[in-house]
Amino acid sequence: xxxxxxxxxxxxxxxxxxxxxxxxxxxxxxxxxxxxxxxxxxxxxxxxxxxxxxxxxxxxxxxxxxxxxxxxxxxxxxxxxxxxxxxxxxxxxxxxxxxxxxxxxxxxxxxxxxxxxxxxxxxxxxxxxxxxxxxxxxxxxxxxxxxxxxxxxxxxxxxxxxxxxxxxxxxxxxxxxxxxxxxxxxxxxxxxxxxxxxxxxxxxxxxxxxxxxxxxxxxxxxxxxxxxxxxxxxxxxxxxxxxxxxxxxxxxxxxxxxxxxxxxxxxxxxxxxxxxxxxxxxxxxxxxxxxxxxxxxxxxxxxxxxxxxxxxxxxxxxxxxxxxxxxxxxxxxxxxxxxxxxxxxxxxxxxxxxxxxxxxxxxxxxxxx
Amino acid sequence: xxxxxxxxxxxxxxxxxxxxxxxxxxxxxxxxxxxxxxxxxxxxxxxxxxxxxxxxxxxxxxxxxxxxxxxxxxxxxxxxxxxxxxxxxxxxxxxxxxxxxxxxxxxxxxxxxxxxxxxxxxxxxxxxxxxxxxxxxxxxxxxxxxxxxxxxxxxxxxxxxxxxxxxxxxxxxxxxxxxxxxxxxxxxxxxxxxxxxxxxxxxxxxxxxxxxxxxxxxxxxxxxxxxxxxxxxxxxxxxxxxxxxxxxxxxxxxxxxxxxxxxxxxxxxxxxxxxxxxxxxxxxxxxxxxxxxxxxxxxxxxxxxxxxxxxxxxxxxxxxxxxxxxxxxxxxxxxxxxxxxxxxxxxxxxxxxxxxxxxxxxxxxxxxxxxx
Numbered sequence: 001x002x003x004x005x006x007x008x009x010x011x012x013x014x015x016x017x018x019x020x021x022x023x024x025x026x027x028x029x030x031x032x033x034x035x036x037x038x039x040x041x042x043x044x045x046x047x048x049x050x051x052x053x054x055x056x057x058x059x060x061x062x063x064x065x066x067x068x069x070x071x072x073x074x075x076x077x078x079x080x081x082x083x084x085x086x087x088x089x090x091x092x093x094x095x096x097x098x099x100x101x102x103x104x105x106x107x108x109x110x111x112x113x114x115x116x117x118x119x120x121x122x123x124x125x126x127x128x129x130x131x132x133x134x135x136x137x138x139x140x141x142x143x144x145x146x147x148x149x150x151x152x153x154x155x156x157x158x159x160x161x162x163x164x165x166x167x168x169x170x171x172x173x174x175x176x177x178x179x180x181x182x183x184x185x186x187x188x189x190x191x192x193x194x195x196x197x198x199x200x201x202x203x204x205x206x207x208x209x210x211x212x213x214x215x216x217x218x219x220x221x222x223x224x225x226x227x228x229x230x231x232x233x234x235x236x237x238x239x240x241x242x243x244x245x246x247x248x249x250x251x252x253x254x255x256x257x258x259x260x261x262x263x264x265x266x267x268x269x270x271x272x273x274x275x276x277x278x279x280x281x282x283x284x285x286x287x288x289x290x291x292x293x294x295x296x297x298x299x300x301x302x303x304x305x306x307x308x309x310x311x312x313x314x315x316x317x318x319x320x321x322x323x324x325x326x327x328x329x330x331x332x333x334x335x336x337x338x339x340x341x342x343x344x345x346x347x348x349x350x351x352x353x354x355x356x357x358x359x360x361x362x363x364x365x366x367x368x369x
Numbered sequence: 370x371x372x373x374x375x376x377x378x379x380x381x382x383x384x385x386x387x388x389x390x391x392x393x394x395x396x397x398x399x400x401x402x403x404x405x406x407x408x409x410x411x412x413x414x415x416x417x418x419x420x421x422x423x424x425x426x427x428x429x430x431x432x433x434x435x436x437x438x439x440x441x442x443x444x445x446x447x448x449x450x451x452x453x454x455x456x457x458x459x460x461x462x463x464x465x466x467x468x469x470x471x472x473x474x475x476x477x478x479x480x481x482x483x484x485x486x487x488x489x490x491x492x493x494x495x496x497x498x499x500x501x502x503x504x505x506x507x508x509x510x511x512x513x514x515x516x517x518x519x520x521x522x523x524x525x526x527x528x529x530x531x532x533x534x535x536x537x538x539x540x541x542x543x544x545x546x547x548x549x550x551x552x553x554x555x556x557x558x559x560x561x562x563x564x565x566x567x568x569x570x571x572x573x574x575x576x577x578x579x580x581x582x583x584x585x586x587x588x589x590x591x592x593x594x595x596x597x598x599x600x601x602x603x604x605x606x607x608x609x610x611x612x613x614x615x616x617x618x619x620x621x622x623x624x625x626x627x628x629x630x631x632x633x634x635x636x637x638x639x640x641x642x643x644x645x646x647x648x649x650x651x652x653x654x655x656x657x658x659x660x661x662x663x664x665x666x667x668x669x670x671x672x673x674x675x676x677x678x679x680x681x682x683x684x685x686x687x688x689x690x691x692x693x694x695x696x697x698x699x700x701x702x703x704x705x706x707x708x709x710x711x712x713x714x715x716x717x718x719x720x721x722x723x724x725x726x727x728x729x730x731x732x733x734x735x736x737x738x739x740x741x
Contacts, residue, residue, distance in 0.1 A: 039686035040497035122537035168494030
């Protein structure tokens with residue numbers, strides 16, 4: 001056992017010597033959580049739009065005033081003819097055009113019937129429809145005020161309650177998601193390189209003939225990274241609590257314990273990659289290009305897993321961050337206990353064992369050759 | 370010129386010697402481009418609805434039917450108590466719990482107003498508010514219908530009505546994949562290009578072969594150009610493969626001129642490969658290069674407007690997008706492929722990218738010189 005700790009110590013010195021890498025390892029997750037915690041949201045607001053006002057009367061002015069006052073829209077162009085619509089869309093300057101007919105005020109007051117046209121850039125279908133909905137409700141509100149009928153008979157009054165996130169903060173969803181993604185990628189990058197570097201340099205052979213069993217050699221290499229990653233998890237949690245205002249409603253120790261489990265999963269994923277890859281380039285490239293996008297797409301924080309076709313839902317099950325994302329959401333945001341996440345925990349645990357056994361086997365085989 | 374040719378030759382033969390390189394550079398992006406867009410569906414559909422009905426009246430049954438018939442909601446479960454529903458929500462099986470108080474229908478008739486409550490799982494705020502909006506709209510419709518049944522409205526409508534006509538341009542079928550595929554292609558191309566070039570130079574550093582180059586009569590800029598050109602060519606190959614996949618598998622045929630995409634990508638690849646080189650001149654080991662590149666890529670990708678709209682980012686993040694090459698390419702792809710924008714429309718983007726490239730490449734050359 002003493003030898004084992006000597007090995008661990010050696011790895012520590014290796015890591016501590018390289019100040020620059022250390023700085024990157026600690027600084028990166030902090031910067032990422034901050035940037036994404038503040039910048040990412042699926043909300044659609046401040047959308048740039050254009051107005052084509054054929055009327056320029058008091059009704060159109062009142063409507064424009066209302067549109068400008070809403071947080072959803074920002075009028076950046078005033079058009080003068082229909083032929084200007086296509087070019088502004090093609091330059092990517094705006095997302096919606098509101099067209100007021102020339103007889104707006106007259107039609108409204110005398111005919112009681114007027115048509116306003118919304119032309120939406122549906123190249124992004126979500127934003128396209130969302131903006132039409134927002135604009136329709138602004139115009140609808142105006143109409144309701146004209147009608148001034150607030151009290152209707154037989155009214156069903158739905159009371160909507162937002163559970164877990166009453167202020168609808170985007171960070172509640174993105175912080176757990178980014179956390180699951182950043183930890184997975186950083187941890188697996190670290191170990192995948194640490195081991196394959198020794199392979200490439202030829203020093204792995206030396207380690208493997210040491211009196212320590214190969215499994216222990218590899219574990220000793222990952223322990224310092226486990227400690228580093230644990231510090232990372234703590235700094236991420238502190239930031240999200242104090243700076244981003246994301247609560248930890250459940251048990252903090254349970255969350256940290258699950259965090260350690262997830263770190264070990266990610267570290268063994270890195271080990272697995274390095275047991276398969278021959279060169280550092282291959283290991284890193286494989287981890288980055290191979291893991292980044294699938295993790296981003298399949299974790300469930302960008303796109304709901306339920307919406308995916310069944311084969312992809314099955315595929316998403318092998319992405320560890322999907323399970324950790326669920327765990328973090330349950331503990332941090334919903335304040336649930338272990339009984340709600342035992343299944344996810346078990347899955348992560350199983351993945352870890354599997355990855356670990358496969359990688360040890362591969363290293364053992366190398367020794368036998 | 371001859372020196373550059375030889376360096377290019379060397380790079381190519383070095384590259385094709387390893388089978389893994391081809392797999393990683395060509396096969397992996399193509400597979401990802403085929404699979405990933407299928408996962409990118411942000412449509413808010415299949416909202417799982419849990420009903421707690423204490424009333425059991427015909428109107429409630431009609432109302433639930435109306436809600437589920439809309440196509441947005443799926444009746445997930447019908448339970449006896451709110452707590453049962455909440456338990457399902459805790460396990461993410463239910464998105465909205467609709468609770469109808471007992472005597473709902475009677476109260477509605479007697480007191481002209483009845484309350485029902487909807488509890489929405491709001492961990493994902495945007496999804497929650499859209500779901501709630503849909504539900505409210507359907508309930509409003511239902512409300513109007515029962516009103517019409519119970520009261521006689523005058524035939525002539527005395528109140529002013531504003532009708533809203535909407536048209537959806539450039540993607541009338543609302544195909545989300547047409548929106549995502551070009552963007553995902555940009556990301557894959559960028560990751561492959563930047564990482565390849567970042568690792569390449571630092572690998573020579575780590576293996577010591579760069580010393581040999583440095584003592585040879587090769588000029589620094591020859592060396593950098595000789596490194597850039599092979600990756601530039603391979604980048605265009607990856608782009609071409611990607612456009613073919615988009616066309617054959619997703620049926621995406623660019624409305625605009627493909628030539629303008631290649632024109633943009635020519636400048637873009639210079640910029641991205643230069644970025645990779647720049648990173649590698651700062652890194653001592655492949656590990657450092659990879660970590661820095663991972664960081665830069667992740668920030669650029671998530672702030673590129675591919676997933677979340679740039680308009681709704683805070684101002685400082687919008688400024689980052691101004692120096693984010695990925696954001697430009699994602700936009701250009703969508704402009705040309707979906708809207709058919711011409712060269713004139715994307716010219717500002719090309720100029721911006723060329724501007725970035727003329728900063729980054731000399732910077733990389735300068736920094737490389739300084740350190741060797």
